[in-house]
Amino acid sequence: xxxxxxxxxxxxxxxxxxxxxxxxxxxxxxxxxxxxxxxxxxxxxxxxxxxxxxxxxxxxxxxxxxxxxxxxxxxxxxxxxxxxxxxxxxxxxxxxxxxxxxxxxxxxxxxxxxxxxxxxxxxxxxxxxxxxxxxxxxxxxxxxxxxxxxxxxxxxxxxxxxxxxxxxxxxxxxxxxxxxxxxxxxxxxxxxxxxxxxxxxxxxxxxxxxxxxxxxxxxxxxxxxxxxxxxxxxxxxxxxxxxxxxxxxxxxxxxxxxxxxxxxxxxxxxxxxxxxxxxxxxxxxxxxxxxxxxxxxxxxxxxxxxxxxxxxxxxxxxxxxxxxxxxxxxxxxxxx
Numbered sequence: 470x471x472x473x474x475x476x477x478x479x480x481x482x483x484x485x486x487x488x489x490x491x492x493x494x495x496x497x498x499x500x501x502x503x504x505x506x507x508x509x510x511x512x513x514x515x516x517x518x519x520x521x522x523x524x525x526x527x528x529x530x531x532x533x534x535x536x537x538x539x540x541x542x543x544x545x546x547x548x549x550x551x552x553x554x555x556x557x558x559x560x561x562x563x564x565x566x567x568x569x570x571x572x573x574x575x576x577x578x579x580x581x582x583x584x585x586x587x588x589x590x591x592x593x594x595x596x597x598x599x600x601x602x603x604x605x606x607x608x609x610x611x612x613x614x615x616x617x618x619x620x621x622x623x624x625x626x627x628x629x630x631x632x633x634x635x636x637x638x639x640x641x642x643x644x645x646x647x648x649x650x651x652x653x654x655x656x657x658x659x660x661x662x663x664x665x666x667x668x669x670x671x672x673x674x675x676x677x678x679x680x681x682x683x684x685x686x687x688x689x690x691x692x693x694x695x696x697x698x699x700x701x702x703x704x705x706x707x708x709x710x711x712x713x714x715x716x717x718x719x720x721x722x723x724x725x726x727x728x729x730x731x732x733x734x735x736x737x738x739x740x741x742x743x744x745x746x747x748x749x750x751x752x753x754x755x756x757x758x759x760x761x762x763x764x765x766x767x768x769x770x771x772x773x774x775x776x777x778x779x780x781x782x783x784x785x786x787x788x789x790x791x792x793x794x795x796x797x798x799x800x801x802x803x804x805x
Contacts, residue, residue, distance in 0.1 A: 563768065563769055563772050567753065567757060567769055569769075569772065569773035569776050569777065570751060571777060571780070572739070572742060572743050572746045572750075572777075573746065573750065579702050579736035579738065579778075579781035579782055579784075579785045580702070580730070580734070580735055580736030580785065581700075581734070581736075581785060581789060582664060582700040582702075582736075582782065582785045582786055582789065583700065583789055584663045584664065584698055584699060584700045585597075585663050585664050585700055585782070585786055586785075586786045586789035587789075588663055589629060589632055589786060592631075592632075593633075594633040594634075594635070595632060595633065595634045595635070595663050595664070596635050596637065596660060596661060596662045596663050596664075597621075597634065597635070597636045597637070597662060597663065597664045597665070597666065598636075598637045598639055598656075598657050598660050598662040598664070598665045598666070599617070599618040599621075599636060599637065599638050599639060599640065599666050599668070600639045600640075600649065600653075600656070600657050600665055600666065600667045600668070601639070601640045601641075601644075601649075601666075601667065601668030601669060601704065602640060602641060602642055602643060602644045602645065602649075602668065602669075602671060602672055603640060603641075603642035603643065603765060604617070604640065604668050604671065604704075604707065604765065604766065605617070605618065605638060605639070605640025605668050606638065606640030606641065606642055607619075607638075607640065607771070608642055608765045609760040609762075609765035609766055609767055609768075609770075609771070610767075610768055610771055611767075611768050612768075615768050615771060615772065616638065616640075616771060617771045617772075617774055617775040617778070618636045618637075618638045618640075618775075619636075619638075620771065620772055620775035620776070620779075621636060621775045621778060621779050621782075622634065622636040624775065624776065624779035624783075625779060625782070625783070628779075628783050637660055637662070639652075639656045639657060640668075643672060644672060645669060645670065645671070645672035645673040645676065645678065645683065646669055646670075646673060646678075646683045646684075646686035646687050646690070647678075647683075647686065649667075649669065649686075649690070650686050650689070650690055653690050653693065653694075657694065658693065658694065658697055661697070662694075662697075662699050663699055663700065664699055664700040664701070664702070665694050665699055665700070665701050665702070666702050666704060666738075666778070667687070667690070667691070667694075667701065667702070667703050667704065668703075668704035668740075669683075669687055669703065669704070669705075669726070670683065670684075670687075670705055670706045670722045670723075670726055671706040671707060671712060671764075673718075673722060674706055674712055674715045674718045674719045674722055675711065675712070675715065675764075677715070677718065680718055680721045680722045680725055681725065683722070683725075684722070684725040684726060684728075684729060687703070687726065687729055688729050688732065688733065691703070691729060691733050691735060692733065695733065695735075700735075701733070701735045701736075702735060702736045702737070702738055702778075702782075703726050703729065703730060703735065703736070703737045703738070704737075704738045704740050704778075705722065705723045705726045705727070705737060705738070705739060705740050705741050706719060706722060706723065706740065706741050707740055707741065707744055707759075707764070707765075707766065708740070708741045708742075708743075708744035708745040708747075708748065709744070709755070709759045709763060709764050709765075709766075710755060710759070710763040710764075711762070711763045711764035712741075712764070719741070723739075723741050723742075727739075736781070736785070738777075738778050738781065740774060743774070743777060744758065744770070747773075757769065758770035758773070
């Protein structure tokens with residue numbers, strides 16, 4: 470089962486080496502004028518303490534050698550740094566307002582991650598690609614640093630502070646398996662990842678695409694990724710009003726993605742079930758974790774999702790490093 474999460478610190482306050490390489494954060498099929506989402510940054514951001522945030526509109530940098538006669542510029546820098554610190558404070562107490570609890574009765578979701586475990590044990594760099602649609606790009610967050618890939622990077626760097634871990638955000642709003650397969654080679658495989666987190670299925674449900682055909686594409690894509698030796702984790706659709714309006718297709722998509730996980734011996738993070746339990750078991754109102762469009766998650770939703778996913782990754786890596794709970798199928802289709 471998923472581990473109980475610790476309080477999440479903000480991505481901006483971590484020594485996180487992150488590559489956010491897309492600025493395409495258009496929403497999925499449904500959007501709302503009431504939602505003003507943040508857009509992921511283009512370029513690479515290395516954040517330490519009150520670090521620079523490329524897409525925040527200002528790049529604060531303390532320069533002790535700056536001449537005293539440049540007071541106005543220094544003042545602007547101080548303001549920018551203060552803005553980053555305030556965002557960090559807001560993020561750090563996000564779970565003190567609403568706790569992020571693991572789902573009850575959830576199976577072991579992420580599965581075996583031999584490639585990542587071996588690289589961490591050997592002290593080698595680890596590259597993770599977050600592949601998906603607007604949930605990966607971060608539509609609905611109040612700041613680019615609060616996307617799930619950024620929060621996940623911060624969590625992994627807290628756990629492995631000396632490791633060289635890079636997370637590349639390949640989220641494109643509106644995409645599903647047909648579009649993702651077109652960019653799989655150039656945006657994922659060519660990055661030579663050690664792990665791919667593939668969030669898929671939501672737009673297929675919203676667009677009434679055939680679940681069987683969609684999942685066949687996903688299975689083909691997973692096979693191509695595994696042929697490179699990378700670990701793979703699938704993330705199924707979110708539980709939100711726009712998705713549950715298509716209950717039959719949504720349920721079928723969740724089940725079929727779970728079947729891909731079994732067939733390909735990979736993990737599937739059960740986002741649909743996790744979010745359903747937020748609402749039905751924790752009695753959280755939908756609008757406490759979904760924005761006004763009824764589809765995308767808000768800051769708290771992304772933070773809890775990232776925290777639980779990170780807990781699973783950390784646990785799975787730890788089990789492999791200890792030589793326990795490694796199924797005989799762990800190395801199937803994973804040439805090292």
